[in-house]
Amino acid sequence: MVQSGAYFDLLDWLDRRETRDPPAFLARLQEAYRTGPITYLDAVVSNGRLRPQHILHSQRRNTQQIARSLHGKPAMEQLLRVFSTLEPIQLFSWEGTLRGGDLLLGYPLPALSGRHSCLLVETATTAEEIANWRRVYDRDFLSLGAIFNARIARSHRLDPSGMARKHPLTRRERETLAWIAAGKSYWETAVILGISERTIRHFMANARQKLDVVNNAQAVAEAVWRDLIPRLSERQTP
Numbered sequence: 001m002v003q004s005g006a007y008f009d010l011l012d013w014l015d016r017r018e019t020r021d022p023p024a025f026l027a028r029l030q031e032a033y034r035t036g037p038i039t040y041l042d043a044v045v046s047n048g049r050l051r052p053q054h055i056l057h058s059q060r061r062n063t064q065q066i067a068r069s070l071h072g073k074p075a076m077e078q079l080l081r082v083f084s085t086l087e088p089i090q091l092f093s094w095e096g097t098l099r100g101g102d103l104l105l106g107y108p109l110p111a112l113s114g115r116h117s118c119l120l121v122e123t124a125t126t127a128e129e130i131a132n133w134r135r136v137y138d139r140d141f142l143s144l145g146a147i148f149n150a151r152i153a154r155s156h157r158l159d160p161s162g163m164a165r166k167h168p169l170t171r172r173e174r175e176t177l178a179w180i181a182a183g184k185s186y187w188e189t190a191v192i193l194g195i196s197e198r199t200i201r202h203f204m205a206n207a208r209q210k211l212d213v214v215n216n217a218q219a220v221a222e223a224v225w226r227d228l229i230p231r232l233s234e235r236q237t238p
Contacts, residue, residue, distance in 0.1 A: 002032065002033050002034060002137070006032035006033060006140075007140045007143075007144065009032065010025070010028060010029060010032060010144055011144065011147070013025065013028060014144070014147055014148060014151060022040065022056045022148070022152060023056050023057060023058060025148055026038045026039075026040060026056060026057065026058035027058045027059070029058065029141075029144065030058040030059075033137060033140070033141075035121050035122060035123045035124075036102050036121070036122030036123055036124060037057060037058050037059050037122050038057070038058040038119060038120065038121050038122070039055065039056070039057050039058070039066060039119070039120040040054070040055070040056040040057075040117070040118075040119055040120075040145075040148070040149075041054070041055055041070070041079070041117065041118050041119075041120060042054035042055075042111070042115055042116075042117045042149075042152075043070075043079070043115070043116050043117070044114060044115060044116070044221055045080065045083065045116055048080075049076070050070060050071075050075075050076045050079055050080065051217060051218065051221065052067050052070055052218065053115070053213070053218060053221055053222055054152070054212075055067055055070075067214050074092065078091045078092065078106070079106070079118070082106035082107075082108050082118050083108055083116040083118065085108070086108050087108065088105060088106065088107045088108070088134065088138050088141070088142065089105070089106050090103060090104070090105055090106075090130065091104040091105065091106050091120075092104070102122045102123060102124055103122070103123050103124075103125060103127070103130055104120060104121070104122055104123075105120070105121045105123060105134070105141075106118050106119070106120055106121075107119040107120075107121065107138075107141045107142055107145050109142075109145045109146050109148075109149040110146050110149065110150070111149065111153075112153055117149050118145075119141060119145045121141065168210075169206075169207055169210055169211075169223075169228055170203075170206075171230075172193070172195075172203055173203045173204075173206055173207045173210075174207075174223070174228055174229065174230050175193060175230060176189055176193070176200055176203040176204055176207065177204070177207055177219060177220060177223050177228070177229060178229045178230050179192055179193070180204065180216055180219075180220060181220040181223070181229055186200045186201055186204075204216060204219070207219050207223070211223065
């Protein structure tokens with residue numbers, strides 16, 4: 001049974017907290033509406049492929065496992081459908097998402113230009129009951145999800161370094177990211193910056209960790225979004 005006043009309690013919480021701890025909000029949303037785990041996904045779609053940028057989970061699971069599951073064809077096709085239909089839809093499970101017997105609902109959220117965001121809500125509601133459940137609560141999830149997504153976007157605009165405030169990217173890490181973003185290989189970047197390829201790999205590993213992403217493409221996209229990429233002023237490759 002959904003907690004009485006759940007919507008307004010969560011709305012008040014968002015207004016007070018400014019989403020400093022996004023997984024805490026997702027956990028409260030899950031608890032208030034008695035759903036299964038809830039995942040927040042922020043992604044870029046390029047050439048028909050989904051590139052996750054932020055993945056947050058109500059139970060603070062290993063997001064890398066979730067990220068890997070999103071690259072499979074079943075997940076990608078369904079998520080692209082969520083983003084294109086612009087309305088909540090029921091999804092089929094794919095590896096790494098659901099407990100046995102649960103249903104999965106996708107709620108598309110308004111997002112920044114070039115980005116796509118959604119909530120993925122697992123629920124133990126039966127197939128016979130899901131239509132009534134959605135008739136009552138779809139609007140709550142769309143509204144709260146949109147406000148939550150706006151808070152996250154606002155926090156990035158006000159604090160473009162995001163997570164990197166405590167562990168900021170060094171000048172060399174930002175330079176390395178800039179050349180990788182320009183399409184250079186590790187070896188080419190090493191030649192340009194006059195350091196070893198091993199050091200370049202070390203810088204990129206540090207940057208991925210600080211930006212909380214799992215690969216170089218995500219690191220570049222995140223750094224561009226946070227305006228961390230410097231102008232390329234170093235000497236060019238001979």
